[in-house]
Amino acid sequence: MLSRDIRSRARRHHRHAGDQGSVAVFTAVFALAVLFLVALLVDGGSALNARERAADIAEQAARAAATDLNLASLRGATGAVTIDWATACGVAQRAIDAYSKGFNAHTTAQMTDCQQGKDARTAVVTVRVTTTPLIPAPGFGTVIMTATQQATAACGNADQQEAC
Numbered sequence: 495m496l497s498r499d500i501r502s503r504a505r506r507h508h509r510h511a512g513d514q515g516s517v518a519v520f521t522a523v524f525a526l527a528v529l530f531l532v533a534l535l536v537d538g539g540s541a542l543n544a545r546e547r548a549a550d551i552a553e554q555a556a557r558a559a560a561t562d563l564n565l566a567s568l569r570g571a572t573g574a575v576t577i578d579w580a581t582a583c584g585v586a587q588r589a590i591d592a593y594s595k596g597f598n599a600h601t602t603a604q605m606t607d608c609q610q611g612k613d614a615r616t617a618v619v620t621v622r623v624t625t626t627p628l629i630p631a632p633g634f635g636t637v638i639m640t641a642t643q644q645a646t647a648a649c650g651n652a653d654q655q656e657a658c
Contacts, residue, residue: 537627544638547623548640551589551603554589563578577610577617590603590604601624606622618643
């Protein structure tokens with residue numbers, strides 16, 4: 495009876511000897527998978543947000559440029575509403591700089607183009623937003639989103655409908 499008990503213990507010990515360390519391997523693989531999913535969540539969300547940011551900043555910069563009116567033209571005999579193109583792109587750049595102050599260290603915005611649109615009252619601004627990954631992981635690189643927006647200077651308010 496005693497020898498049977500010893501053989502039974504030996505079999506049980508032998509049966510579990512190959513399983514030693516399997517929990518550590520599982521934990522390591524699971525931890526890597528969780529880190530990868532966190533990187534996907536954080537950096538994927540950041541990439542989607544970069545697209546919206548680029549469009550928003552370009553729109554605000556175009557509006558800023560469109561509000562920089564040529565006062566001599568406006569106060570002249572014709573009262574024409576036109577953008578002051580000598581300073582409008584500088585105003586747009588200051589708007590971009592103001593929006594960029596709220597960014598983290600991994601995101602930047604820069605104006606790539608500022609020009610007159612279809613007429614002297616329309617400003618067209620292009621902005622590029624660059625986001626680098628917060629969590630370095632394979633397959634995640636720098637995300638660059640570009641957006642172009644335009645704004646038109648108008649005279650009057652909503653009730654006047656540009657009848658100035």
